[in-house]
Amino acid sequence: MKNVWIIGSLVLVLLISGCTAPPKATAPGDTAGLPVKTAPPPEETAVILPMTATVLNEDFAFNPQVLVIARGGTVTWRQKDSDKHTVTGSGFDSPELSQGQTFSHTFSEVGVYEYGCKLHPVMKGTIIVK
């Protein structure tokens, strides 16, 4: 019997709340009386930027060519080609790297850093620091 009373109360509450007038539109135009639809808030998206990332020097290209990292993050370039390469950009310049060698740089300032290889001008890459 107690359950019936609870369900009855819930129905009553729903009926009362359902009888309230729909919100009036305040926008210009003849929309008075129409229920106002509000778009649901956009889903929150979080982009987590890596603090460390590796770029491979292979086949005369930097892979990935464009890399996004968090401010304060460190990028390590790993040289996989048999030819020597450098990692040369604004504020960083590696020696000529042989196969198997690595070079790391920590990016403490937000910005777009374009870089390349001094030995092969066709090799270009970009580090975006956010």
Ligand SMILES: [Cu+2]
């Ligand atoms: Cu090179």
